[in-house]
Amino acid sequence: MSPVYLDNNASTQVDAEVVQAMLPFFLDQFGNASSMHDIGTAAGAPIKTARRQLQALIGAKFDHEITFTSGGTESVNTAILSGLDTVPGRTEIVTSAVEHPAVLTPCAHLEKTHGVKVHRIPVDHHGRLDLNAYRTALTHRVAIVSIMWANNETGTIFPVERLAEMAKQAGALFHADAVQAVGKLPMDLKSTAIDMLSLSGHKLHGPKGVGALYIKRGVPFHALIRGGHQERGRRAGTENTPGIVGLGKAAELALECMDEENKRIKSLRDRLEKGLLERIPRTFVTGDLLARLSNTTNVAFDRIAGEAMQSLLNRHGIACSSGSACTSGSSVPSHVLRAMNIRHGTALGAVRFSFSRHNREEDVDRVLELIPGIVEKLRDAVPGSRGHAK
Ligand SMILES: Cc1ncc(COP(=O)(O)O)c(C=O)c1O
Structure with missing residues (x-):
């Protein structure tokens, strides 16, 4: 049987169409996307296409708001650290008690090693966020809020658009861990107050080891991974061309169906x-x-x-x-x-x-x-x- x-x-099975889209970038167009010869530069246009495919899926206003990463965990870590680094005079984080370890572990680490205050907002018996506790935690000391769009264990959806509005009014940045939501829920980020959003290829029939961080235009940002100038300096390291192309195709298929x-x-x-x-x-x-x-x-x-x-x-x-x-x-x-x-x-x-x-x-x-x-x-x-x- x-x-x-x-x-x-x-994790999801990689869609056969996604595998087909990736194959040429292992076998023929395998060069470094930053190289000056045809076998490398051939990757430039497909990477651009992938960025546009993701832009369409999440309703971003500009394709350059998307930065490719190695997956959900890297995107989340980048967003939280960037938020703490770039909002002057603010040193606290607000998150929820039911986040994925990709959020909870870096927050606990920052708490322990840098004395950062972390507010973990409780939930009720049905897993719904305590909005009063959230409102109370949102003071002028909060640099960044990181809340999941949908819970990986129960599927519970948080009202992130509303939460992001509240964070904006309090002068804090808002990051949504949307690893479980992208490809499952319709999104139109350009009409929300969400500043950053994390997603991951392998949750939407794309490959593992590739994801993206959406950074709304104008939001202050500090890179976590530094090195070469890839991804406009936002994420150094040779582009994972097959992975990026696969993620783009997976995004296109998710939007279609x-x-x-x-x-x-x-x-x-x-x-x-x-x-x-x-x-x-x-x-x-x-x-x-x-x-x-x-x-x-x-x-x-x-x-x-x-x-x-x-x-x-x-x-x-x-x-x-x-x-x-x-x-x-x-x-x-x-x-x-x-x-x-x-x-x-x-x-x-x-x-x-x-x-x-x-x-x-x-x-x-x-x-x-x-x-x-x-x-x-x-x-x-x-x-x-x-x-x-x-
Ligand atoms: C809600 C949530 N955030 C983050 C992650 C981490 O994503 P990745 O496996 O791409 O690092 C997961 C993975 O299960 C998740 O469910």
Whole structure:
């Protein structure tokens, strides 16, 4: 039986058309884009095209607002450090308690090594940001706000456009970690107050090791990676031409099919969710059900270990995640579910299923066939767990 891949928030399969677009830049036009001969300069126009393809996907006003990087983590680190460096007299960061480690780890590092004050805004039981706490944290000392557009574990969408407006009124820069949102949500950055935005190729059927940082024209910026003059001095290092071309193609494809695929993917996700809730008692969907990515569901099965479930599903060829891919391997509930104050015994049983345009109805059928038996087996193994009250 072919595997069922439901871990698309961790990474996606590179689209065949993307691979085709990349191949010439390995085999023929492999030169350095900065060289003066044809085998190098041949990369110039395709890199420009890729920038325009991304510009269209995120609704940037100018193509030069896009700087290519090595992925989401680099973009996020660059944005946060640049924000701290370039806003005179301001030394604080505002972020949320449920960010990806790409944001939380550099913030903790800055706190420890540079004495930077970091405000981690809490969320409620549904993962919604505490707007009052956010408003209170936004003082004249804040240099930069970094908040995710959509959560990688629950799919919860934050109102980043509104948050960015509030940051602007407080005189702070606003960076959106949109790694999980780009290609899944329509965007028109030119009509928002978002100053910087991070995205990553491998979350939208593009290659790994390539991403981009959007920097709105006029926003002060300091490069993190210094060296040559590539990317107009904003990100030094020989251009990853195949990766950039692949990311551009992936952006074009995402824009083409976003509306249609979002509807189809949502119906698969909803059928899986409904089927699980109907078949398995003491099962809960976590996150903001009213503002959520259409491809993500985080289902918590009370009194089982999500990791055990993930591992049994894996044996049957089904790939999913028991929390964030970057934090799995640990048997404590993820920081996201803890921040949401989900009961410990329930949060431990959380499993994330994340769909993409490559999933089909049969994938949902397979999971629905298998999971009830697995839950029963795992609950049977825990003394006193059967028939336990909620
Ligand atoms: C919300 C979010 N931000 C940042 C990242 C890091 O992106 P990358 O894997 O491209 O470094 C991820 C990856 O899972 C993510 O989900």
